[in-house]
Amino acid sequence: MDMPAPNAVVMARKQKIVARLASVLPRDAVIDDPAETRAYECDALTAYRCPPLAVVLPSSTEEVAAVLRICHEEGVPVVPRGSGTSLAGGAMPTADSVILGVSRLTEVLEVDYDNRFIRVQAGRTNLSVTGAVEEEGFFYAPDPSSQLACAIAGNIAMNSGGAHCLKYGVTTNNLLGVTLVQMDGTVVEIGGAYMDAGGYDWLGLICGSEGQLGVVTEATLRILPKPEGARPVLMGFDSSEVAGACVADIIKAGVLPVAIEFMDRPCIRATEAFAGAGYPDCEALLIVEVEGSAAEIDEQLGVILQIARKHDPVELRESGSAEESARIWLGRKSAFGAMGQINDYMCLDGTIPVSALPLVLRRIGEMSKEYGLGVANVFHAGDGNMHPLILFDANKPGDLERCEAFGADILKLCVEVGGCLTGEHGVGIEKRDLMNVQFDPADIEAQLRVKDVFDPKWLLNPAKVFPLAATASRRAG
């Protein structure tokens, strides 16, 4: 992975820069010992590593602003970091960069049930936002798989989704306000406890901008009352075409499940060996979950089961208890762990139009043979957000490169059928060089112009999202 050469001036001034940072932060909030900065050399995309110049861990918006002002003056690139769970290398440092970690910004600032919002510091983990409101019967809807660890700051940077976003939307649909610190230290309060601000949609623009437009230190999030209950049904089919048709029919029938999850045979077999959830050995498996009171669930599942039966399922299993529900979800929830047991894997997340599902799965199968690498598919079928897991052996020379080439071909296919490179993980460094596949130069130029407005010196998370060649002149200042 190409990264820009570190700025020699910055590297040479390291001691001065660290001293300046230490003058505005508590002693333990500035890390520059190489033994310790190594902990920040990568995120969850572990194939690429580079220790940063230094790491800062501010505890307030004011401290974040002070750090950014110094880095702005010194011309030091800043890489904002939530919990480091990015699968796309969104928090990958360069040698001349300061990592700005938000891990000490974890407070709940305000909870207002009558107006249905919570205001938190942005380093708080996704799951602990729900944890702060669940006793009152509320929850925060976006639920990325990493929700135990991932920070709201990272969720906002990547516009994270989750299994339940078919019904509740992704981060951008649940975000009411942010405190944003611009690269020059300007603090901007955007939105709040009300809906649809009057000017441009700053929230929409910042959400998903991968930490390139500013550092979010606080967030106002919409919270929702928990549904009375939820129940899944599991169905197995002989072909992915039939499973895909079943998904389309369910959606067309007017049912809006909270989740429709899909697994293919390689994935089913791997998870069975790992978790023993009792899944049928079939070509395609769907887990569909609906919410409501017991009677409402029965009504919706009635419609879903009727549709499923028309597609001759090889298995149709309705949950009758909490235990059975947990069993139906067990395999799906252990899918990634199961794959990790067998091999190293790379997880992609391109989105496709649901109608292209059979074609894309067939092509992925063919490419798997061509590349000689196994692939298992598990994904959110309701919205077409795929998660092909390509299996490879990191210790085998050339395997990672082959895996990346295979992954790139899958993503190109996603774009070709009308989809996109990434549905919820973000571009980061991983898919940076594929942006030209999805966008024309003018489309990319428009996005670069937005960055020019927010960060004219191109210091925030600079070598991400866009092909390096497209940003070279801007990064050079």
Place this chain on the structure above:
Amino acid sequence: MIRLETEADLAEAVATAEGPLRILGSGTRPVGRPLEGTALSVAGLTGVELYEPGALTLVVRAGTPLAEVERVLAAEGQRLAFEAMDHRGLLGTGGEPTIGGVVAANVSGPRRIQAGACRDALIGVRFVDGRGQVVRNGGRVMKNVTGYDLVKLMAGSRGTLGVLTEVAFKVLPVPEAVATVTLYGAGRDGAFDAMTRALKSPFEVSGAAWVPGAAAVHLRLEGFAGSVAYRAERLTALLSDLGEIAVETGTEANAALWRTIRDVEALADLPYVWRVSMAPGALRAGIRGDLDRTARVERLYDWAGGLCWIGMSAEQAAEYAPLYGADDAASGAIRFHRDLQEAMADPEFGGGHATLVKAPEEVRAQVSVFQPEPAPQAALARGLRAQFDPRGILNPGLMG
């Protein structure tokens, strides 16, 4: 007026424009200060580009009439969930609202509280920027984080950053049944209590409005018939201590009722109308304590009390003028407008924004129709316009 039928012609027209352009669908929503310049209409760019009911996605050219979009979707039992308001009744305009106009103004209706705004349903755009360059962002899939989200930026940017030529949506099924639970006789506290309780319940209320004139709080439920009946019963029990309750289950009656709320028909005869968005609790307390009660105004609350439409007759506006040493309706309305926007900007009262949606041209010309933004956002907005429209020809001055 320039009226074009292809994106290429439109791009050419913008690239070669020698002066300011007024960007129009068909001009049914002239909100904002009056604009100079040559009218440029996208109403000729019509037609459905792609519609996949099984994937809940629709791609349509920006000039397509909203009514046509709704007809196409209804044929498959689907709809745009955000329930776009029709401004013609309130503003006394003619013409056919276009889908591009809906997006440009990010127009949403009562279902905003449950299904999201127009910007939440929008998944892709094509537009022509101020240089005459065609730009694409987003796409036709509902989960997409590839690059910056210019889709949301374009929603509500009112043609100041680019001229929309194509828009893509996530659409939703029309539910099998609908019911409205109406609470009668509640005053301000009872009404806000009812809306708050309803929204804190798990019953998925898809509309919550208070019409003070009719002393009625309306709460809408949608879904499968059995589910709607169950939730209507539970909601009725939840609110029974607050007043008399009636449940309406007729499809037509419900459509008519929510159309009147969506289109703010209660205030349609008034010459001055504001739209105020705040936290429901802030509006319950009264704007800056009592601004909306000191003045004699008419009101309609939507979004569970988070959206307040305020209307004034000429007489009511004139009554406000003496507070500032004047005596005419226009002066009163202008002062009230400034007081409203100042109150919104005061963090002590919770924050929010106020827009003067309806007023005679000479009044709109004298005020900032949209809530003025704090300095950092105003600077960013100028920066974006300089990048997307360096010659300053797209609806100049409309958004600052």
